[in-house]
Amino acid sequence: MAIEELKSAEFLNKLEKGEPITIAFYYPDQKIMKLLNSIFAKILAKMDFIYLLDTLVTIQREIIINAAKANAKRIFFQEAGLDINDPHQYDEGMARFRNEVVGELESIRIKLLNSPLKIRVQIQKSEKGILITVTNNTPILPKELERIQLRMAKARQYNDFSEAYEEMYDSTEGAGLGIVLVTLLLKNSGIGVESHTITSDGSSTTCKLLIPKTIRPEEITTKIKKQIIQQVEGLPTFPKHILELQRMCQDPDASISEISKKILIDPALTSEVLKLSNSAGFVPSKRIENVAEAVVTIGLKNLNAILLTTGARQILDKRFSKFEQIWNHCNKTAFYARFLALKFRLSKIVENVYLAGLLHDLGKIVLLSTNLDLTNWISEIVNNRKIRTSTIMEEVSIGISHSTIGELIAKHWEFPEFLTESIRLHHSPLSAKPEYRDQINITYLANMFCGVETKKYDYYYFEGEVLEQYGIDSIEQLQKLHEEIAKRYETNA
Ligand SMILES: [Fe+2]
Ligand SMILES: [Fe+2]
Incomplete structure (x- = not known):
């Protein structure tokens, strides 16, 4: 699909009619991100939430990059001849993956573009607000999902990022930091942590984010x-x-x-x-x-x-x-x-x-x-x-x-x-x-x-x-x- 040819305004017309907007891609390059930003800017302006733009763009970027990383991980394991379901091989593969790919997703771009693994972003108007669904067609392992959910729960306890500072400043793993960031942004912006969910059905992983019609920003006092x-x-x-x-x-x-x-x-x-x-x-x-x-x-x-x-x-x-x-x-x-x-x-x-x-x-x-x-x-x-x-x-x-x-x-x-x-x-x-x-x-x-x-x-x-x-x-x-x-x-x- 030649999405670049479609202007964000056309997407918005569809959205207004109640139809879902779908954008699918293999690699989240700048063009895709820019198109999404522009759609979000228009949606939020309409909802009178334009002040949320940078928050939403940042949250979405984290979610999409994570989806791309999950796909990249599969490709990486396949190429290395490692079985992702085997605990031993998983640990070995993950250590290498973190070293070689995480932080430099660009290095695996061509492989992602040539793979059948896709990311699909769907935006739809609902009774409750605007629902954004990001799906990638690789499952998340149960223990990975568990770890993410634990981190999310932990992050919810922080009042502000500086509380995470002591624990995380030497953290080499970007993922943990990303979850803390997303959770705190959801919490303080008033979108709410419960608006964000991650599920997996064994063949794909879905991350949902609802921007509710009413928003009550929390004020942080440090x-x-x-x-x-x-x-x-x-x-x-x-x-x-x-x-x-x-x-x-x-x-x-x-x-x-x-x-x-x-x-x-x-x-x-x-x-x-x-x-x-x-x-x-x-x-x-x-x-x-x-x-x-x-x-x-x-x-x-x-x-x-x-x-x-x-x-x-x-x-x-x-x-x-x-x-x-x-x-x-x-x-x-x-x-x-x-x-x-x-x-x-x-x-x-x-x-x-x-x-x-x-x-x-x-x-x-x-x-x-x-x-x-x-x-x-x-x-x-x-x-x-x-x-x-x-x-x-x-x-x-x-x-x-x-x-x-x-x-x-x-x-x-x-x-x-x-x-x-x-x-x-x-x-x-x-x-x-x-x-x-x-x-x-x-x-x-x-x-x-x-x-x-x-x-x-x-x-x-x-x-x-x-x-x-x-x-x-x-x-x-x-x-x-x-x-x-x-x-x-x-x-x-
Ligand atoms: Fe400046
Ligand atoms: Fe400035």
């Missing part, structure tokens, strides 16, 4: 979360001279020379203003060395962006560890966002997305300062398991994500709403209110491009629904756009 919230609440207000400058920017009677004089009191502020006025996007005809001239060149809106960023940085650097890397990443994101807004002719939001780019990862500084070991472990899991965003892992492990921490900080400092919303949703643009849609999309895209450069993300992670809005309909087009920005940045930085 020690770290409490500590973080307290820290945010205890943050001081901005330095006086910065607040004063912000007021002057809004005062039509304030003169450029008065503003400039006040900027000059603060060396960090002065250097930021000069740096921006001489940077790409403003392309002055000669080097600007005078603050008044710099203010005129960048305009008061951009000056305000520098005021907010410098103020935030001065406070956070004093209270928490200094994370130069995060600020550099934010500078680049801001540049990319500005470029994208200009490129898409969204001239009204150029300054806003620049500011959002500068401050989008504020929460990360607090998060990393609080427990570096745990956050490093989280990012390792996010990378290994190809989770599209670190935020959901942060939520299940710590109870709060860096986006939400950023939002809390932004509210504490009374940032304008567009900025608070851009910080909150820079990893989940589909949840944006219509009035901030472009700003959040652009911040999201700019951040994604930066993530691709650090190998954190892949082009196929990009939300198709967002790309569509800017007429980007292929990976090649996306890559070209990225190359264009990166080049601009290189030549102007």
Whole structure:
């Protein structure tokens, strides 16, 4: 079946009519995953559960990868001439399988493509909600099923992922970790652990997941979360001279020379203003060395962006560890966002997305300062398991994500709403209110491009629904756009 030719919208029409959607494949490649993501995005949007998208995508990915691993296991045993039902040979085969295949499923891709072993994903609307069934045509051994069920039961007892940390951080077996992850995601998202079942009928294995019509997300309260919230609440207000400058920017009677004089009191502020006025996007005809001239060149809106960023940085650097890397990443994101807004002719939001780019990862500084070991472990899991965003892992492990921490900080400092919303949703643009849609999309895209450069993300992670809005309909087009920005940045930085 040439599933790629069918658009997710057509699938959705079928679903609405009550017909099941079926997607069958031999190997879960990026195209399949992207198609499924797009279908899920549409289904969840319709149910008004779009905030669940990353959770559902992550759970589904784990389930599908497990199904593919189960098929791969059969092929592996067959090729090695080992009998999977013989306990001795099972242990020997499993040890080799873990070493050679698990973690590198790609290595067995061709064999899977040429095998009769399939994975079938069926999505159907039911009385209770949306039922997703993943079937692979190999049975699961009774003792394997028993082990999985034991692990699921154990995982249900954890309140958050950090509780699993002590026991699992040196765990070499990915499967155990995957079950804990899925269970906690189901629990905390409100989908519910009972919505997920695994059964086997002797010839195939079926994994069911029901997204119920009503969902009650559970809130996780951890020690770290409490500590973080307290820290945010205890943050001081901005330095006086910065607040004063912000007021002057809004005062039509304030003169450029008065503003400039006040900027000059603060060396960090002065250097930021000069740096921006001489940077790409403003392309002055000669080097600007005078603050008044710099203010005129960048305009008061951009000056305000520098005021907010410098103020935030001065406070956070004093209270928490200094994370130069995060600020550099934010500078680049801001540049990319500005470029994208200009490129898409969204001239009204150029300054806003620049500011959002500068401050989008504020929460990360607090998060990393609080427990570096745990956050490093989280990012390792996010990378290994190809989770599209670190935020959901942060939520299940710590109870709060860096986006939400950023939002809390932004509210504490009374940032304008567009900025608070851009910080909150820079990893989940589909949840944006219509009035901030472009700003959040652009911040999201700019951040994604930066993530691709650090190998954190892949082009196929990009939300198709967002790309569509800017007429980007292929990976090649996306890559070209990225190359264009990166080049601009290189030549102007
Ligand atoms: Fe982020
Ligand atoms: Fe970021």
